Amino acid sequence: MPEIDRELRELLVSVSVLLVGFWIALKLTSGLVWDWNGWSVIEPQSYPICEENRFLQFTCSTAWIGMIETIKIAILATFFGMILSLPMGLLSSRNLFPQYVTYPSRTIVSACRSLPSIIWAIIFVILVGLGPIAGIMAMTIYTVGYLGKMQYEAIEGMNNAPLEAANAMGLTKAEISLGVIIPETANHLIAQAIFMFEYNVRSGTVIGIVGAGGIGYYINLYLKFLQYDEVGAYLLIIFLVVMLIDLMSIYLRSFFTDDSDNTKPTWSGVLLPSRINVEKPLE
């Protein structure tokens, strides 16, 4: 049997625990102990007719369709946001550019961050109409603001010696950015992008409420019809998905810490508050 490293094993155990826990809760509340109406959201919609097999019927449900759309919006928004925020982060770094460059750049980054993503979503729904495109644009703008700030702080916090050596050599700003700053802060940048994806999934559930796509659209729909059981079921599903993404994100981020050889999270660290979670002694 191939050897799986400790962190991956713990990730698999924690994901399995979550999924089994959810499945047990689902069975108990679907007639075994209590017949709850909420789970109708994971049943296939009556139209269009679901052509999947018996085990994949849930993929035709509104909860699945909405959640997948939310995740897709988050992936695209993080991707476009990362592409746009990296130049903004570099231009905002005071250890790289003079004030007459960093001030305007920081102002743009702050402006993107000053409005929450739901307000951006309202603006883009007005501009481009209802649907996930508005959601992607809204969250991209917010990602630029949030990620841009984290990036310039990471760049400003980096060790000054490589920059000094590069400046003394006479390298251009583009060469310094590509050859020194991005490789030196790559771990931070990747970890921040993963964190941002996790954040975007969470905030992506909200923007649907204003019509910008994703699971929020269905939550809003059921709220209007006062069907709170279904709303509760959506919230439970969001909680489950966010927990799963959290676990994976923490696991992925552990590969991009400076001393990735010895810093990996434990699954108990993910699930328990830090005070309760006592670190294991070194073996």
Next chain:
Amino acid sequence: MINLGLPKSQKRYHTRKYVPTVVEIRNLEVGFHNSTLLFIENLQVKPGEVLAITGPSGIGKTSLLKTIAGLLKPVSGTVQVCGATIPQRPERGSIGYIPQKLGLVRHSSVWSNVMLGSRAGNSRATSREHAYSAIEAMGLIEKKNEPIKRLSGGQQRRVATARTLAQRPQLILADEFLSELDEETSERVVNSVLNYVRSSDVAMILVEHDVSRAREISDRLLVIDDGRLNPFITDTSIMEV
């Protein structure tokens, strides 16, 4: 000894403008904002000369190197480096700087780090060749693709030296570049650097704590001795030994 030099016709250095004095300092006050650490009335470094600076810590040796490298604004006075008066920049790749903390990109490989220097000082066509010969001179060929963070302190120091040698600068500024090196490696590094300095008529200013070692390497040794308790007082003297 490994010969770093390429045939003279191929040397990047020889395509640069010849300057009779690589570094020329007049009435320079080194410090931060308006507080002066060090005062130098007159100092010149000629091509092919190795100047070592020594003195107690905190007196401003590193700040002096940074001022010459154009990284620190002088409080007053003039500094001319490779024909350019600071804050004007000399020609790209003219200054090779080895900071005390080395200034390597920790997550990049040895090759990428050395290529950074090589690209700064050479044409695209010759940069790979110069990077390779510098890594070879430092005995790091086997570690070429290793990331810096996996190397020992001494190996990292050799990479920083290789980066500067690959750059083929007109002036080398080295801040304690021999610390953490064992005797054998230190000798190898010194020989390679001095060989390059002598063969290419390059000037070198190094800061070295170990006076006997500094005396051994250099042509001129400058001892900075303020003779006062407060090192921030002006008119700190430079004595020539």
